[in-house]
Amino acid sequence: MRVQSRLLKSACVLGILIGGCLWATSQEKSEFNDSRAVAAVTVIAPVFAQAWTSPVALSTGGQGWEAAAAIDGNGNSVALWVERTTQDQLWSSSKPSTGNWSSVTQVSPALQTTSVFPAVRISTAGLATAVWSDYNGVWTADRPPASNWNPPQLLIPGVSSPIFVMNSRGDAAVAWTVGGGPRATSGSVMAVVRPAGGAWTSQQIVASGVHVIADHAGIAENGAVIVTWESYGAVCRKYGGCVVSSYVLHAARQNAGTETWVDSGALLGPDRAAHAARVALDSAGDAMLAALSSSGAYTSATQASSGGAWSSFNTIVNPQNSTIVTDLASDDAGEVMLVYESIVYGSITFQTSQALAVSGSISNNTWSSPMVLSGSDTNVSQVHFALAPSGAALTIWLSSSGTPVIHAITRATATGTWSSPIPVSGPGTSISPEAAAVDSSGNAIVIYSGYDAASVHTEYATNYQP
Numbered sequence: 534m535r536v537q538s539r540l541l542k543s544a545c546v547l548g549i550l551i552g553g554c555l556w557a558t559s560q561e562k563s564e565f566n567d568s569r570a571v572a573a574v575t576v577i578a579p580v581f582a583q584a585w586t587s588p589v590a591l592s593t594g595g596q597g598w599e600a601a602a603a604i605d606g607n608g609n610s611v612a613l614w615v616e617r618t619t620q621d622q623l624w625s626s627s628k629p630s631t632g633n634w635s636s637v638t639q640v641s642p643a644l645q646t647t648s649v650f651p652a653v654r655i656s657t658a659g660l661a662t663a664v665w666s667d668y669n670g671v672w673t674a675d676r677p678p679a680s681n682w683n684p685p686q687l688l689i690p691g692v693s694s695p696i697f698v699m700n701s702r703g704d705a706a707v708a709w710t711v712g713g714g715p716r717a718t719s720g721s722v723m724a725v726v727r728p729a730g731g732a733w734t735s736q737q738i739v740a741s742g743v744h745v746i747a748d749h750a751g752i753a754e755n756g757a758v759i760v761t762w763e764s765y766g767a768v769c770r771k772y773g774g775c776v777v778s779s780y781v782l783h784a785a786r787q788n789a790g791t792e793t794w795v796d797s798g799a800l801l802g803p804d805r806a807a808h809a810a811r812v813a814l815d816s817a818g819d820a821m822l823a824a825l826s827s828s829g830a831y832t833s834a835t836q837a838s839s840g841g842a843w844s845s846f847n848t849i850v851n852p853q854n855s856t857i858v859t860d861l862a863s864d865d866a867g868e869v870m871l872v873y874e875s876i877v878y879g880s881i882t883f884q885t886s887q888a889l890a891v892s893g894s895i896s897n898n899t900w901s902s903p904m905v906l907s908g909s910d911t912n913v914s915q916v917h918f919a920l921a922p923s924g925a926a927l928t929i930w931l932s933s934s935g936t937p938v939i940h941a942i943t944r945a946t947a948t949g950t951w952s953s954p955i956p957v958s959g960p961g962t963s964i965s966p967e968a969a970a971v972d973s974s975g976n977a978i979v980i981y982s983g984y985d986a987a988s989v990h991t992e993y994a995t996n997y998q999p
Contacts (some may be wrong), residue, residue, distance in 0.1 A: 565830030597992035602968035606657030608976035703729035715767035715775035717898035718907035753814035779803035815867035923973035
C-alpha cells in the first residue's frame with residue numbers, strides 16, 4: 534500500500550509531523566506570484582452512489598487514539614490504535630473481506646509516552662508491519678498472514694519521528710534524523726531497510742552535515758528507496774531563538790540489493806524556507822519528486838530507475854493561497870497524484886477551504902489542472918489520501934460546512950472518474966478522520982474517532998467493497 538497522511542490539520546498548521554511533511558504557503562507568498570495566472574480548477578461531478586458498511590466501534594473496552602489502517606490484496610483489513618485507559622498500549626483488530634471485525638488483541642504493552650503515532654502497512658499477501666515510537670525509540674512488529682502479531686522489537690533505540698514506507702511485496706524502509714537541529718554541531722539522516730521476507734539491516738548513513746533534516750521517503754515495487762532531505766543554515770542567540778535559512782534540497786537513492794546511498798547533490802536552493810519535498814516511485818523504480826519552490830509554486834522533477842541525474846523542474850501548480858499537502862503517490866504504471874488542501878483567508882480570519890488534486894506522469898513530468906475533490910464542501914480539513922498499485926484511490930476529509938461529517942470519494946482506476954462525496958461517519962461527537970487505505974481491487978477502509986454516548990474516545994471503522 535502507498536503511504537497516506539494520518540495527521541490532524543492542527544498538527545500540520547503548527548508544523549508538528551511524525552513521519553510526514555508539511556507544505557504551507559502563506560498569503561505573503563502571493564506577492565511573488567502576482568504576474569502568474571491562477572491555475573484553472575475543475576470540479577468533479579457526482580457519478581454514482583456507494584455502499585459503505587455502517588461504522589463499527591473498534592476500541593471497545595478502552596480509550597482509542599491515533600489509529601492506523603491497511604488493507605491487503607484480498608480485501609482483508611487491519612487496524613491499529615493506541616489504548617489510553619490506563620498506561621498506553623497498542624491494540625489491533627482485523628477483518629476478513631467478507632467477515633466481521635475480530636476481538637481486540639494487544640500488539641505492545643506499557644508504551645512509554647502518550648505520542649506514539651503508529652503506522653501500519655500490509656503486503657498483497659497479508660504480511661502486516663507496524664512501526665511506532667516511544668521514549669525508548671522506534672519499535673516494530675509483524676503479523677504474518679492469518680496469524681497473530683509477533684512480539685515487538687526495539688528497532689532503533691533512542692530516536693523518534695520515523696518515516697516508514699513499505700511496498701506491496703513487503704520490502705520496507707524507515708528513515709529518521711539524528712541531531713542536525715539549529716543548535717547542533719553535527720547531524721545525520723539515517724535509514725534501515727528490509728527486503729521482503731528478510732531482516733532489517735543495521736543502521737545506514739543516508740547523509741550527514743551540520744544542520745540536516747529528513748523530509749520524506751518513497752519505495753518502489755522493486756525495492757528501490759529514495760529519501761528526500763535538506764541542509765540549512767542557522768544563526769542562534771545564546772539566550773534567544775534561532776534563525777534558519779538557506780535550505781538546500783537533496784534526494785538520496787538506494788537501489789535494491791545494494792547498501793549504497795547515492796546523493797543527488799543540490800536540487801533546489803539555497804532558499805529562505807524548507808522545500809519539504811515528497812517522492813513517489815513506480816514499480817520499475819522511476820521516481821517523481823515534488824517540492825515547494827521559493828516562489829510558492831509546487832514543482833516536480835523525475836529520475837530514471839537506474840538513478841543518476843534528476844530532470845529539470847516543471848511547475849505542478851501555483852496555488853496563490855495557503856495550502857497543506859496531504860500526500861504524493863504513484864501507482865505501478867507511474868501515474869502520480871498530489872492531493873492538497875487549499876485554504877483561503879478573509880481580511881481577518883479563515884474563509885473557505887477545499888480538497889484538490891493534480892494528476893501527473895513520471896514518464897514526461899507533466900501535470901493536469903487542479904481538480905476539486907471535495908465537491909460543494911467549503912470548510913474542509915484533515916484530508917487523507919490513499920493510492921493502490923493498480924491506481925484505485927480513496928480520499929477522505931472532515932467537512933465542517935454544517936454539522937461535522939466525514940466525506941469519502943473513491944476512484945476505481947488511474948484513468949477513472951472520482952465518485953461524488955458521500956458521508957461515511959456515523960456515531961460519535963467531535964469526530965476526526967484518522968486513517969484511510971485502499972487495495973488494487975478498490976476495497977477500502979476508513980477509520981475515524983469520536984466521543985461515544987458515555988464520552989469515551991472511540992475508534993470507528995467503515996469498509997467499502999466496489
